[in-house]
Amino acid sequence: MKLCDFVVKEAVVASLKASDRDDVMRELVDALIAAGAAPKGLRDELVNLIIDREKKGSTGFGKGVAVPHVKHAKITKMSATIGLSQHGLDFNALDKQPVYSVVLLMSPEGKPDEHLQAMENIFTNLQKDQFRKFLKQATAVEEVMDLLQEADNQQIPG
Amino acid sequence: MTGSQHQDGMETQSADTGDGWRQARVTIKNRLGMHARPAMSFVDLANAMASDIRVGKGEQEVDGKSIMQMMMLAATQGTELVIRAKGHDASDALKKLSDLVDRKFDEE
Numbered sequence: 001m002k003l004c005d006f007v008v009k010e011a012v013v014a015s016l017k018a019s020d021r022d023d024v025m026r027e028l029v030d031a032l033i034a035a036g037a038a039p040k041g042l043r044d045e046l047v048n049l050i051i052d053r054e055k056k057g058s059t060g061f062g063k064g065v066a067v068p069h070v071k072h073a074k075i076t077k078m079s080a081t082i083g084l085s086q087h088g089l090d091f092n093a094l095d096k097q098p099v100y101s102v103v104l105l106m107s108p109e110g111k112p113d114e115h116l117q118a119m120e121n122i123f124t125n126l127q128k129d130q131f132r133k134f135l136k137q138a139t140a141v142e143e144v145m146d147l148l149q150e151a152d153n154q155q156i157p158g
Numbered sequence: 159m160t161g162s163q164h165q166d167g168m169e170t171q172s173a174d175t176g177d178g179w180r181q182a183r184v185t186i187k188n189r190l191g192m193h194a195r196p197a198m199s200f201v202d203l204a205n206a207m208a209s210d211i212r213v214g215k216g217e218q219e220v221d222g223k224s225i226m227q228m229m230m231l232a233a234t235q236g237t238e239l240v241i242r243a244k245g246h247d248a249s250d251a252l253k254k255l256s257d258l259v260d261r262k263f264d265e266e
Contacts, residue, residue: 067194112189115190116234
């Protein structure tokens with residue numbers, strides 16, 4: 001499984017307008033819906049599920065990244081988007097540091113293995129200093145997608 | 159100290175591998191696998207122990223105290239993991255961590 005298989009380019013937000021965690025979730029879910037990756041009628045439900053999940057335990061796992069995620073029966077195809085914040089977001093991250101890169105993953109309800117494989121791919125890359133650094137520095141969707149392509153081609157050391 | 163507890167057969171099968179490490183094998187039983195929340199429970203428990211904790215899946219081995227590394231294991235239902243611990247509370251750590259996995263991370 002490759003990042004480019006499930007990260008929806010049209011939904012990537014290179015410069016998030018929102019500066020509040022919950023607003024960021026809304027902005028990213030809206031971007032996924034606008035890109036056709038989720039049904040429009042599901043918007044509030046998805047946002048609420050993601051925020052509820054976040055309240056149970058932050059997905060800000062440290063090092064400036066967060067990976068909020070949601071599973072829903074009406075999501076038919078796993079998809080993800082990436083939102084970047086120049087200023088840093090308060091995600092109540094484990095290391096208490098601001099979050100600059102948010103990877104939001106939506107998965108179908110009945111495919112837990114696929115979900116875990118996507119998480120593995122995301123974390124394998126987020127674990128790399130170079131990947132996080134370049135992701136944080138990206139200012140355009142094309143730069144993000146180029147970075148994902150390089151990651152998929154195993155061109156990023158670490 | 160914790161290594162000399164009497165568990166009367168309830169002790170998790172952990173073996174000393176001769177290099178100061180002890181290890182135990184577990185199988186992921188919950189349907190959703192070790193997704194973020196269970197991985198977090200594991201890491202929290204691992205971090206409460208003094209021992210170094212490593213978790214292996216096949217050839218791959220990661221730091222059991224790092225959530226980001228644990229998520230790299232993609233431990234789906236049925237996956238066998240080898241938990242290794244080194245330190246004065248290694249036996250206790252292996253028992254507690256194995257129990258957590260066996261209890262399906264308390265989510266089913």
